[in-house]
Amino acid sequence: xxxxxxxxxxxxxxxxxxxxxxxxxxxxxxxxxxxxxxxxxxxxxxxxxxxxxxxxxxxxxxxxxxxxxxxxxxxxxxxxxxxxxxxxxxxxxxxxxxxxxxxxxxxxxxxxxxxxxxxxxxxxxxxxxxxxxxxxxxxxxxxxxxxxxxxxxxxxxxxxxxxxxxxxxxxxxxxxxxxxxxxx
Amino acid sequence: xxxxxxxxxxxxxxxxxxxxxxxxxxxxxxxxxxxxxxxxxxxxxxxxxxxxxxxxxxxxxxxxxxxxxxxxxxxxxxxxxxxxxxxxxxxxxxxxxxxxxxxxxxxxxxxxxxxx
Numbered sequence: 001x002x003x004x005x006x007x008x009x010x011x012x013x014x015x016x017x018x019x020x021x022x023x024x025x026x027x028x029x030x031x032x033x034x035x036x037x038x039x040x041x042x043x044x045x046x047x048x049x050x051x052x053x054x055x056x057x058x059x060x061x062x063x064x065x066x067x068x069x070x071x072x073x074x075x076x077x078x079x080x081x082x083x084x085x086x087x088x089x090x091x092x093x094x095x096x097x098x099x100x101x102x103x104x105x106x107x108x109x110x111x112x113x114x115x116x117x118x119x120x121x122x123x124x125x126x127x128x129x130x131x132x133x134x135x136x137x138x139x140x141x142x143x144x145x146x147x148x149x150x151x152x153x154x155x156x157x158x159x160x161x162x163x164x165x166x167x168x169x170x171x172x173x174x175x176x177x178x179x180x181x182x183x184x
Numbered sequence: 185x186x187x188x189x190x191x192x193x194x195x196x197x198x199x200x201x202x203x204x205x206x207x208x209x210x211x212x213x214x215x216x217x218x219x220x221x222x223x224x225x226x227x228x229x230x231x232x233x234x235x236x237x238x239x240x241x242x243x244x245x246x247x248x249x250x251x252x253x254x255x256x257x258x259x260x261x262x263x264x265x266x267x268x269x270x271x272x273x274x275x276x277x278x279x280x281x282x283x284x285x286x287x288x289x290x291x292x293x294x295x296x297x298x299x300x
Contacts, residue, residue, distance in 0.1 A: 022211055027203035034204060044206055048213045055218070111198045118199075134196045161192075177192055 003067045010058045018055050025068065026051070029075045035130050036079040037088075038119060046082050050075045076135055080145055083127070089146060091124035091156060117167045125160035132157050 001020060009017030029050065033043040054071055061070050083089045118126060131137045131145070132153070139153040146153070165177055 019211065022214070026210065027205050028200075030206040031202040031204040032200075035199070044210050044213075047206055047210055048217060051210075051214050052217045052221075055214075111195075111202070114195055115199065115202070133192050134199050136196075177195075 007058060007061065007067060010055060013055070021054075022051055025071060028068075029071070032072065032075055033079055035115075035118070035134065036076075036127060037082060042082065046075075046078050050078045053078070072135065076131070077145075080127075083123075088123060089127060090122075091128075091146075091148060091152065114164075114168075117164055120167070121160055121163055124156055125163060128153055128156040129160040129164075 006017050006021050010021060026047065030043060030047055033046050037043045037046060053074055061067060118129060121129065128142060131142050132139070137145070139150045142153045143150045161177065168177070170177065
């Protein structure tokens with residue numbers, strides 16, 4: 001069944017359609033939530049909340065942009081709400097001591113290892129890296145979402161990228177994964 | 185490694201493709217939450233309906249005869265002459281809380297001077 005048909009049925013609160021939608025997107029959204037909230041129990045709580053809201057607010061989807069994108073924003077918002085509620089958004093205002101980091105130079109591109117490196121970043125770096133690089137939010141949007149300045153968002157991202165580069169064993173001469181935003 | 189490494193965009197795309205299956209109880213918890221919220225909405229609606237009913241009954245009752253000391257009466261005041269009013273009271277009870285009795289449905293008319 002296509003998403004458009006599913007949306008129609010979900011607006012009518014059809015439980016079968018809701019279940020199909022859940023089974024289609026829950027694994028993706030659960031992986032997304034785990035990028036922000038590593039504890040599985042907490043991540044499942046957020047998943048429950050997010051899907052409840054999706055089913056409740058589906059009629060407000062205005063078909064501007066993809067339905068998945070609309071749902072993703074809702075899920076990300078719920079993640080941030082959870083982090084804020086549990087006081088887990090701690091932005092590192094100082095540059096962390098990179099000499100204390102455990103370097104894991106990769107022999108080849110392994111997504112699981114990269115994910116592990118991202119997960120090991122300080123919370124502030126990780127949240128902004130995920131919002132900007134993975135979810136595609138703009139710095140202005142991140143600043144509004146987190147109640148910080150655009151410059152703080154930018155600097156956190158640069159530090160996050162610098163940490164990831166270090167942890168991957170890339171040195172200053174390597175052109176891969178640059179710290180600046182005007183890269184690719 | 186470097187040859188295999190691509191860009192932040194590639195990492196982003198790959199991370200976005202990642203999936204992790206949540207526990208099977210999540211779907212039941214969503215259903216539970218839906219049910220719970222529906223019950224809360226119903227109870228809120230019941231409370232609101234009860235309040236509306238109470239207010240409605242109160243307002244409706246105001247147009248009914250006023251109860252006083254267990255007796256109901258409908259006071260009517262009509263102008264009789266320029267210097268007096270005719271006040272009439274319809275008693276729904278058989279007893280008048282004064283020192284005389286009046287049958288139910290009887291009307292007592294009293295001429296009240298404007299300036300006693």
